[in-house]
Amino acid sequence: MSDRVARVEAFSITIPRDVPYLGALREGEEPNARGYFVRRGNRTVYPTVDRTVLVRIETTSGAVGWGETYGIVAPRATMALVTDLLADFVVGRDPLDAAVVHDDLYDLMRVRGYTGGYYLDALAAIDIALWDLAGKLTGLPLVKLIGGQRRDTIPAYISGLPKPDRAERADLAAQWQDRGFSAFKFASPVADDGVAAELAGLRERLGPGARIACDMHWTHTAEQAIALIRAMEPHGLWFAEAPVNPEDIDGLAHVARSVSTTIAAGEEWRTVYDAVPRVARRACGILQPEMGHKGVTEFMRIAGYAQAHHLEVIPHATIGIGIFLAASLHAAAAAAAVTAHEFQHSIFEPNRRFLVGDMACESGAYTLPTGHGLGVEPSEEAIRILESRA
Known part of the structure; x- marks a missing residue:
């Protein structure tokens, strides 16, 4: 070469x-x-x-x-x-x-x-x-270089319901349900009536078949998190994300042992070394690698580690303009342990004009961008507004 x-x-x-x-x-x-x-x-x-x-x-x-x-x-x-x-x-x-x-x-x-x-x-x-x-x-497309393509589409869940009150958030979720999505996640910091009431309202509106998760944003002690998760469980909680401070590994493991809901973690991790002590303590059943923090190399190492320990991988995705989202989708299509992928609709939808490529998320699933490498490029509009390098 x-x-x-x-x-x-x-x-x-x-x-x-x-x-x-x-x-x-x-x-x-x-x-x-x-x-x-x-x-x-x-x-x-x-x-x-x-x-x-x-x-x-x-x-x-x-x-x-x-x-x-x-x-x-x-x-x-x-x-x-x-x-x-x-x-x-x-x-x-x-x-x-x-x-x-x-x-x-x-x-x-x-x-x-x-x-x-x-x-x-x-x-x-x-x-x-x-x-x-x-x-x-x-x-070649990236997916062919990192293990081969296991899936053509990747199940997506709606992440975030940025409306001012519980009723409007339920309405927004129902609109996405009408568009073919059956999985959702709400954020506890903006669940003004409490997480149990938030989940109850979403469950009533979306029906028994919807999967609903709660992002707890690392804000609780282990005992607080256990109480909140148990309060949500009667309403059918899919998974509880980031229930305790990220450095509290023992607390995370205590929560995982004390509730029947699967615990998810990993957005903030940078390498597979972050996964090792948490997996050793069985502190989470879902690993959430974020491509923007890890890159392809570490993402695939974490996904392989999850597979070896019979754990699920549901990648996190903040998106940006979509470059690292495209990389995440290629990795998700190649990794055996992946079962779903986050869809940050409030970022993806308005920012997609800054990207060239056929990456899409419709009817409850992502489709992989086609083409060589990532299959996406910054658009002409994105190139025009690139700010000066450091």
Whole structure:
């Protein structure tokens, strides 16, 4: 293979929103001068806009691969890690060695304890771009390079119901049900009447056949989470996501042992090493790898680890403009343990204009984008609004 990486660039895109992610601001949730606010329900910072970080890698022959990672807050921190530190260690490498490059970059900062956070987000974007290039250079879709295609469509669940009250959220879920979706997830920080009432209202509106999960957003002690999950269980709870603080592994295991509902976790994990202690404690039955935090290489390692331990994989998906979502769908089509995939409709629907490709989510399922590599590219509109590199 004579083609080598010639250039690595990082950009961000900011996309205005009419309503912030998870819905309208509640009392006391006022944006600061930079447009950040804190959701009182989970004490987490969010922007009032959508924002993402893109990585563009070009080879000596002029082939281009695209990657994407989180840019929700402080995107220039991630961009600087790409351009000031990692890029020069990628230039000159063979794009077909994506997993090897990933491990080499991981090792660069291992001794300093950088096993998570923005450093691994930057690695994820580079990893996705290299895998995209590998597909383009070989003339194959990504799914064929990472194990083969097990499924043509991937069952999707509706994630988030960004309406101001419980009745309107149930109405929104029913509208998606009419469009062929049968699985849903609501967010506890905006369930103003409590999670049990929220689930009861959705169950009444959607009927007994709908699967309904609750994202608990890491905000509870183990005992609090157990009480809330038990209160929801009479209404038919599909799974409970992120019930305790992410660092509380023993608490997560205690919750899993104490309820009959399956516990889901893994959005915030960066590598398979995060999965190992939690799986060892049987702390979750569903693993939720987020491509934007992990990249293709670590996503597939986590999925394989889940399969070896007879656990489900239901990938998380924040989306951005859709580059890392496309990578997630390829990985989901290849991984044996995948049973469903998150559909962030409030981001996917308005932001799809920034992407070229036939990726779609209709009638309850995703269809894989076709073409070489990821099968998607930033649109001309996206290219025009790329913000200056760090």
